[in-house]
Structure formats: C-alpha cells, structure tokens
Amino acid sequence: MTTLTQIEKNIINQLQKAFPITQRPFKDAAESLQITEDDLIENIKNLMEKGIVTRFGPLFDIEKAGGKFCLCAVSVEENKWPEIAEKINAYPEVAHNYLRDHTYNLWFVLATETETKLSETLTLIEKNIGYPILALPKEREYFIGLHLEV
C-alpha cells in the first residue's frame, strides 16, 4: 500500500467530494487545504503520475446525455467460457466483461446509442453465442462513486 503525506491525504479526502467551478478553482480549493495554488497543482500532478489519482475533473453520467447501457449475464459451462467470451468481446458495443464465480459466470456491459440499437445488438450476440442472455438494465441508481477516507 502506498504511503501518503498528510497534505496528499487531505487533498484526496476533500477533492473526492467536490472541486469548485470558479475562475481560479485551485486557488479556492487550496485555501481550505491551507496550501498554495501551485502546491495543490503540483500535488495533484504528482498523485496522477504515481497512479494514485486516476481521474480529475468532471464526472459525467453519459447515459443521461443520451446513450443506452445494459448489464448482461450469461451462464456458460466451465470449459466453454473462453470461447464464448471471445465471441462476446469481439463486439465494439461491449464495454467490459468480467468472469464471475457463479452459475451466471460471464458479466458484460453493452453500450449503444439508442434503445433500438441495444435490443438489436442483444439479439445478435444471443444468436451468435447460442446462449440466452439475462438483460439487467439499470432501473434506478441509488449511488455511484466511492468515498475512501485516507
């Protein structure tokens, strides 16, 4: 596990929640952290270079801006999953795919522009792999994000 300075910890804890939308946002955020604007910028640069911070900026809900997503699950025999996963992954609409420890062992997310395109792609993949797909679109989001106090 990475060791962090107290300043880095404060930055991570505070800026996970919010970063100001102002003309000099680093200056404004630095004030409550009791460091200078330059220090804050340098620290964030450094945290990103070390891979401790993976994103910094606006976090959009792409779905709300148009576009359809659907979580899908398939139950495939233990010796068959590599072949089926390869077929699934070949579709550019497949954003990610995980092997999980369950009867439903392949879990992937489809991302398309429209509802119609989504159901077309689902049908296409289902035909291609020869297994039924469990379509589990999000009906409601209660929370997304992870607040890790360090």
Place this chain on the structure above:
Amino acid sequence: MVSDQDIIRSMQEGLNLSPTPYSDTAKELGIDEQELHQRLYDMMERGVLRRVGLVPNHYKLGYRHNAMTVWDIDDQQVDEIGELFGKQSCVSHCYRRPTHRPDWPYNLFAMVHGKSQQEVAEKIAQLNELSGGHCRHSEVLFSKKILKKTGLRLIKGGKEDA
C-alpha cells in the same frame, strides 16, 4: 450552440492542471467562461454531471478486494434499502435492476469494497443487518478475471465509444 455532448467530449479526459482550467476549456469551445460555469451547474442540476472532483485508484489506497452483491428485496422496500446501501462508504455502485424469476430473483445490486476479504465479508454482513429482514435471499459474486475493460466515453463523431 455548444451541446452537452460538446462539453462532455472536451472535458471527459479531465481538467487541465493549469490555474484556469475552465477558462482553457471555454476557449477551446469558443464560449466565455461564465457561460461554461453556468452550463456545468445546469448539467449538474439535470444529473448529466455527477460532480467535479478527484477519483482515487482504490487498489493503490489498499482497497484491493471487492464483491458484487445481489439482493432479493421486497418491491415495497427496495428503494428505501437501495438508498441506505448507497450511503455506506464501502459501496461504490448501487442499482435497482429487473428480475427474471425463477432464474434471477435479485432486484438490488451493490458493489462492496474492502482492504481484505475479511473486511468485505464484514461489510456484507452489515448490509444484511441494514436490510432489516426485507431481504429474502442474497448472493455474493466475486470477480475471477477481467475479460475486457474499456471506459464509457463519447467519441468525436458524436457516437458512443463502447
């Protein structure tokens, strides 16, 4: 007129690490900075923008273990319990999804994170307590392997990049 999509495309890779990051983006988009601020607040109001902030790499912070937990909760209670689960600091994603009975009875999904397998198990037990007897059955699906991972992004042509 600059669209939401234009703003997303110009900002989804992150903010410039310069003293005036919004002004930099506004220039790129050909609008003035005040307008960009207003647009971002408006997108936040509509939920298109979740927040502006920093996302730490949870692996590097020691949170190396996670599990997808799925719950069969009474329809009457699912929203209340979903909100409650979502408030727990160990939960990164919490969604309601359709059931496909009898194969798939689970309507609530929560991704749980911890520094050890033990901690994840404890957090799941806490969620179970919080469900207050409204959960008929739940399961834990550990991930064994990442088979594909690309980010959800908008690409230049206005299409989604899958």
